[in-house]
Amino acid sequence: MHSFHYNNGSLHCENVPVSEIVSQNGTPLFVYSAQTFRERFKALDSALADLNHEVAYAVKANSNQSILKLLIELGSGFDVVSGGELYRVIKAGGDPSKCTFAGVGKTKEEITFALENGIYSINAESEEEAVFINQIASELNLKAPIAFRVNPNVDAKTHKYISTGKSENKFGIDFDRIDEVYQKASQLENLELRGLQMHIGSQLTSVTPFIEAVEKVAPLAARLKEQYGIEFFSIGGGIGIEYQDALASGSESWWTDSEKTNLPLTPERYAESLIPLLKDLDLKILIEPGRFIAGNAGILLTKCLYEKRGTSKIFKIVDSGMHQLIRPALYEGYHQIVPVTESSHETEVVDVVGPICESGDFFCQNREIPVFSSGDIVALMSAGAYGMTMASTYNTHPLPAEVLVDDTNFKIIRKRQSYDDLISHEDL
Numbered sequence: 001m002h003s004f005h006y007n008n009g010s011l012h013c014e015n016v017p018v019s020e021i022v023s024q025n026g027t028p029l030f031v032y033s034a035q036t037f038r039e040r041f042k043a044l045d046s047a048l049a050d051l052n053h054e055v056a057y058a059v060k061a062n063s064n065q066s067i068l069k070l071l072i073e074l075g076s077g078f079d080v081v082s083g084g085e086l087y088r089v090i091k092a093g094g095d096p097s098k099c100t101f102a103g104v105g106k107t108k109e110e111i112t113f114a115l116e117n118g119i120y121s122i123n124a125e126s127e128e129e130a131v132f133i134n135q136i137a138s139e140l141n142l143k144a145p146i147a148f149r150v151n152p153n154v155d156a157k158t159h160k161y162i163s164t165g166k167s168e169n170k171f172g173i174d175f176d177r178i179d180e181v182y183q184k185a186s187q188l189e190n191l192e193l194r195g196l197q198m199h200i201g202s203q204l205t206s207v208t209p210f211i212e213a214v215e216k217v218a219p220l221a222a223r224l225k226e227q228y229g230i231e232f233f234s235i236g237g238g239i240g241i242e243y244q245d246a247l248a249s250g251s252e253s254w255w256t257d258s259e260k261t262n263l264p265l266t267p268e269r270y271a272e273s274l275i276p277l278l279k280d281l282d283l284k285i286l287i288e289p290g291r292f293i294a295g296n297a298g299i300l301l302t303k304c305l306y307e308k309r310g311t312s313k314i315f316k317i318v319d320s321g322m323h324q325l326i327r328p329a330l331y332e333g334y335h336q337i338v339p340v341t342e343s344s345h346e347t348e349v350v351d352v353v354g355p356i357c358e359s360g361d362f363f364c365q366n367r368e369i370p371v372f373s374s375g376d377i378v379a380l381m382s383a384g385a386y387g388m389t390m391a392s393t394y395n396t397h398p399l400p401a402e403v404l405v406d407d408t409n410f411k412i413i414r415k416r417q418s419y420d421d422l423i424s425h426e427d428l
């Protein structure tokens with residue numbers, strides 16, 4: 001099965017020409033490969049087969065209900081960070097008892113919603129939050145299953161905006177204080193101490209920081225199991241993906257061995273490094289991958305509106321921008337840019353920029369890419385994670401549509417917003 005590749009000069013998603021999807025649905029448009037989602041999930045799940053484990057997909061990466069449904073069918077659990085994400089999972093047919101609820105700022109309404117729906121664990125990030133959960137649980141006359149997120153103070157060696165496991169980050173409880181925090185929480189009557197969680201950052205391209213964090217935190221998990229009978233240890237998400245060269249060449253399969261070795265961190269390497277450190281704990285091990293499952297499974301299609309030749313630069317102005325894929329503006333994220341129809345093999349050095357009134361609205365700067373002109377459609381590769389979920393309607397642009405391809409079929413899984421949708425919640 002192919003996901004994104006050229007066939008006779010025409011970019012395909014699996015077995016569908018992308019130009020056909022665009023001619024029916026216009027741009028800007030997210031297109032996803034169902035098979036890539038499945039293959040990524042299964043690759044991780046089977047690499048961890050020797051471990052009592054559960055893959056809890058991080059919904060924030062891509063939360064379209066059709067994507068969630070596809071993962072539910074594979075037996076995935078979910079890590080949610082808001083009441084809204086939990087609502088999406090439930091509406092897609094997911095089971096809250098396979099969901100964990102993360103995040104530093106949960107509200108009373110969100111905690112109540114999660115508890116009433118039988119969440120597997122609320123992962124608390126402060127002592128005050130635990131006291132608050134206890135109070136809500138007491139009002140609801142139940143015991144709230146919780147874990148604490150520990151901040152192991154390990155450098156994930158990723159961009160500083162997506163590094164979460166250092167003591168200067170807002171996330172989790174300091175490693176040095178965590179025993180004391182569990183001890184205090186164990187006195188609270190309406191809490192059940194069910195697990196321990198950590199997440200050191202995103203887009204990790206080496207297994208070394210994972211090893212460092214697990215080596216540091218596993219003895220704590222063992223201690224908590226003995227003292228409080230916790231049943232799970234979540235080691236978070238964070239497995240990085242290929243952004244630089246994200247396109248299968250020729251008619252080669254996307255998920256071939258060559259593509260696997262192209263990945264900065266393969267599921268096999270991740271599993272073989274971590275399983276020996278986790279197996280003897282005899283706890284259920286959760287992982288929370290988002291980007292690894294969704295990132296390479298999607299592209300963003302955009303049309304070139306104008307070309308502008310300045311004194312020092314060539315600008316290609318396209319109909320999508322930072323409002324629909326904010327990664328380049330937010331944390332210097334790289335997305336390969338390729339034409340949907342290959343015309344020549346010429347390249348030029350350009351800035352690809354969007355319509356938004358911000359100088360930070362660019363997809364690339366001074367990058368040598370294939371030549372394209374006004375009217376041409378280009379694809380931003382690896383846009384399946386943290387693309388649509390971070391999109392906004394800034395400058396009052398409607399949100400793009402989303403399409404899911406499965407082999408030779410495709411369907412719209414989210415309609416393009418209309419102007420009426422945009423203003424529908426406002427009163428004059």
Ligand SMILES: Cc1ncc(COP(=O)(O)O)c(C=O)c1O
Binds near residue numbers: 058079199201289
């Ligand atoms: C608690 C938690 N788990 C999992 C993830 C998913 O990370 P990734 O998409 O890098 O796998 C995140 C991302 O921010 C997170 O905050």
